[in-house]
Structure formats: C-alpha cells, structure tokens
Amino acid sequence: MQNKICEVCGDVFTPKPQVGKRQRTCGKTECKRELHNRSQRKWMERNPDYYKGRYPYVKEWLKAHPDYQRNYRARIKENSHKNGEFDICRKAWLTCAYGTPQDELTICEDSVLNKLKQVIDIQDKLISRISTNKRNLDQLTALIYKTSYPIDNTASYVP
Numbered sequence: 001m002q003n004k005i006c007e008v009c010g011d012v013f014t015p016k017p018q019v020g021k022r023q024r025t026c027g028k029t030e031c032k033r034e035l036h037n038r039s040q041r042k043w044m045e046r047n048p049d050y051y052k053g054r055y056p057y058v059k060e061w062l063k064a065h066p067d068y069q070r071n072y073r074a075r076i077k078e079n080s081h082k083n084g085e086f087d088i089c090r091k092a093w094l095t096c097a098y099g100t101p102q103d104e105l106t107i108c109e110d111s112v113l114n115k116l117k118q119v120i121d122i123q124d125k126l127i128s129r130i131s132t133n134k135r136n137l138d139q140l141t142a143l144i145y146k147t148s149y150p151i152d153n154t155a156s157y158v159p
C-alpha cells in the first residue's frame with residue numbers, strides 16, 4: 001500500500017489495508033476528530049435549514065426528560081480526564097505558547113516540524129522566484145534605458 005499524507009497534520013502514513021484508499025488521516029485520534037468536525041461543518045453549510053425550527057420539539061422533549069441535561073453535564077465532568085486525550089495537538093500549541101510539560105510537545109513535535117519544513121520550502125521557492133524577477137526587471141530597465149538614450153553610447157544603466 002502506497003504511503004499517504006494526513007489531510008489534517010501533514011504526517012506521512014501507511015493506510016490500513018482494510019481502509020485502503022479511503023483513509024484520509026494518519027489515524028491519530030485528534031486527526032480523525034478534526035476531519036470529522038470538518039465534514040460536519042461542510043454538511044451544515046450544505047444543509048443550512050436542517051436544524052431550523054427544531055427547538056420547539058427539543059423543548060418538549062426536555063420537559064418530558066427533566067434529568068437529561070443535568071446528567072449530561074455530570075457525564076462530561078466525569079469524563080473530562082478522557083477528553084484531554086482528544087486534543088493533543090491543540091495542547092502542544094498551548095505548550096509552545098505558555099510553556100507546560102515537555103512530553104505533550106514531543107507527541108506533536110513531528111507534525112509541527114513537518115509544517116515548519118513545508119513553510120521553509122515555500123519560502124525558498126519564493127526567494128528564488130523573487131531573485132529571478134529582480135534579474136528580469138534589471139534587464140528590462142537596462143533595455144528601456146538603452147532605448148531612451150540611443151545616441152549616448154557612454155551612458156549605461158547601473159542597477
């Protein structure tokens with residue numbers, strides 16, 4: 001199976017044979033979650049009216065199930081230590097910004113380094129294009145200068 005690049009973190013990964021070409025992320029929980037969120041957002045953009053007008057129904061349902069929201073909040077609180085695992089990448093960025101434990105940073109170091117390499121590559125390409133452009137502009141300016149002062153042979157354009 002040919003290696004692919006994770007659509008979320010940019011890491012190179014080998015797709016699982018069972019999933020094959022359909023696999024779009026490296027498989028890290030936070031990448032799967034992010035891809036899911038993106039799909040969700042796209043779906044909501046395509047179906048903007050889907051949840052409109054649902055509140056009266058939800059309100060009725062909550063009236064019939066008065067404990068639901070309280071229990072829901074309790075469940076979230078209970079599982080908050082698990083939720084920590086879901087957002088390792090965000091944590092790593094926060095670690096960079098505010099300085100907390102080192103191990104959280106190393107988990108995401110590879111993907112951060114990958115991104116950094118991509119940015120440096122793009123910058124290198126831009127620098128080379130800018131120098132080419134500068135050379136071309138210099139040549140054009142020299143040409144214009146020669147055309148404007150064709151008689152004076154001693155005059156020359158100095159970039």
Ligand SMILES: [Zn+2]
Nearest residue numbers: 006009026031
């Ligand atoms: Zn990934």
